Amino acid sequence: MPGVTTSARSRPTMDEVARLAGVSLKTASRVFNGEPHVTERTAAKVHAAADELGFRPNVIARELRRGARSTSVGLLIADVANPFYARVARGVERRLRREGLQLVTASTDEDADLERQLTVEMLERRVCGLLLTTCLTDHAHLEAERRHGVPVAFLDRPPHGITADTVALDNAGGAALATRHLLAQGHRRIGLVGDLSRLPTHRERVAGFEAAMHEAGIADWQRYMRADSHDSESAGRAAADLLALPEPPTALFTTNNRITVGTLRALRDTAQKPALVGFDDFELADLLGVTVVSHSPEQMGESGAARLLDHLHGTPGAPRDERLPVRLVPRGSGERPPPP
């Protein structure tokens, strides 16, 4: 049996941090617990000492000692009734349960003001970590919270203005996969029905679509692009508009589950159905024969929760932008050739 090495430095204690900062243990503890009656200057000294020693408080142990009041993780999603988010929530919940943590969820309805308000409420109620599928375009307001030891991780959509752990999909890769699949069937006029232009997921998926169209030597790809649908009704109208053009697209790429569902409804009574590939799998896509770019929302939730847990256990590592893989599932709709 090999000898046990002694080179691994033991983890620094809060006591060592307090000594290096020149404050009492009680004061250092107050800083990490985000308690009042600590000056900005003292807090800065303690944080600097912690950074120097590589100290991270074990938040879970601390909260459990306190009486298990703050062992809840907050999750902000656009809408729990959207199956994509429900499955993300399920993944988060599954991972947290293994640590005895609870999940507090709230839906933002893609409303920036509501998202800001819910974030404040969750932090006031002392969640021990926060997972966001954000619709905001700036996240600098979260910097202060992170300094006080509340870890924040982003799901599905990366942050702006701060560096933080993100777990998202390979959006550009998935969109390119869908588009190349349609090109391979012989389609040249391919329409895109897309989400709100301001969302990073949308922009990444458009970028993947554009890349694949360029590869195929198609320069006027924007001609058939319709963005800013965010529910199935508006997506259905956008798809119908495209198909009513004098020279309509022979294939459609729909960039999320809501949009695919709305487009399918719009196509219901169309005799000459265009080929269709949707981003996101959905229940009954198999029965309806819909070709999709599939991935695991549960995995996104589990990975996001795991990143928060790394922070809570005091072993965060550098912030990562994790991209989950996607794959194409052919089921018929994406394999229709263009009309002769």
Added chain:
Amino acid sequence: MPGVTTSARSRPTMDEVARLAGVSLKTASRVFNGEPHVTERTAAKVHAAADELGFRPNVIARELRRGARSTSVGLLIADVANPFYARVARGVERRLRREGLQLVTASTDEDADLERQLTVEMLERRVCGLLLTTCLTDHAHLEAERRHGVPVAFLDRPPHGITADTVALDNAGGAALATRHLLAQGHRRIGLVGDLSRLPTHRERVAGFEAAMHEAGIADWQRYMRADSHDSESAGRAAADLLALPEPPTALFTTNNRITVGTLRALRDTAQKPALVGFDDFELADLLGVTVVSHSPEQMGESGAARLLDHLHGTPGAPRDERLPVRLVPRGSGERPPPP
């Protein structure tokens, strides 16, 4: 303008309760806050005085005074990834938000031990109210919590062993509606693919099915009944079994969304499809032409939350068993006649 009546007695105060019980206001307050250091005997005296005077503490105001730590309502559901429960959660969330309350959710996976454990965890973390879609067959363990002022309401499935507010569907009425619809198309051999036998929703839906079959003079209705499916896979197998009988049913009643989906998958390659009516609407049922018994899961969530809020505002009223209406939505599958 009519005179203001003076007959409405003003609401009793905690001070009056304390005086009647012969304890200090501080002690009475401890009892209602569920704090330690109060003997059983004192607590009983205070509760008796409160009952006599009709006193109810205003929990929301109390918790907000305390610092907004316990303004979370707990919701236990079977599985947040099941669209039915996700929509119930959405309704609960919507109603709570209007009061500035948060929602804490957890999934029980229909596991009785897990449900008991999650209930204890939620109460330990001091939720101010609890909404349960329970899979337990006894709820006497919740009596103590309710005595301490944590209101509990039941969604979808009524409790056993205690009397409490319940918001559920008109299960028997909906099942009878579905069955009579199939009988009206001329079907006599109608199969039922059902949920876990122990669930009250299942038993009520079977009772409605039985009543409608009896009305039609069909005595051997149990011949085509298959219970105890709880996911789409097992439901698909049960449906396939029924259709493989020497004299198979010509129509099927599937008793929830999971079961309907599994049955549709099992029927995919069946040339001679039986008529089908499913309990619960689901996304894309319109595109697939599936006739369903429809209702509003969001309404169930909102009504359940409203009942808790009545308790939290100190105006509970007598426990109610509210039944939400259902309606039949014909879309093709339920209107197929029996084969000639």
